[in-house]
Amino acid sequence: MLGIKKSDLRENEPIKASVAGRDFVLVLHNGRVNALDGLCTHEQGPLFEGSVDGDGLVCPWHSGVFDIETGKANENTPWVTDTAHYDVGEDQSGELFIEL
Template sequence: MSDFVRICSQGELPAAGTVREVTVAGRALCVANVDGKISVLDGTCPHEGGPLGEGSIEGGKVVCPWHAYAFDVHTGANDEDPDVNAVVIEATVEDGELRGKL
């Protein structure tokens, strides 16, 4: 694990109930806002490589726009296939920035 790096400013965070894609050092990340709580996942769906940051939030899960695989924003777990889980990235919002351990 590396040190925490800047992902985006607090003003660039997605609105509640939405996600957005952010690229940091060439890596796509999915930033999710569920009820005001920010989570960061690897931006590539582990099912077939879809862009999670272009998906949606349903029931506290990020839903991939390609095949509707849904991943818990806190654990990365997927109910459809327990062997296909998203990578959750440790992140924090402080001093006006979202920072993550990449």
């Protein structure tokens, strides 16, 4: 459990979530909660401090872009490679969990 509810999230405002010593970024996008690895595939920039541009999550360090809904690296920022995308579930109390 993440200790976070969907209602804690704001559309297109990434936040950090930690599970089992790993950091993830959660992004509510088009009404759906997405989870991606928290550290960028380039030089481990903190994606949970990134921003959203269209359907992309932008790394705060060197502006690498990842598709929020798939984790795919944007072809216009070839210095980043694809990252993992995870489905996010909700338990009966509304708390979110990442399906690892």
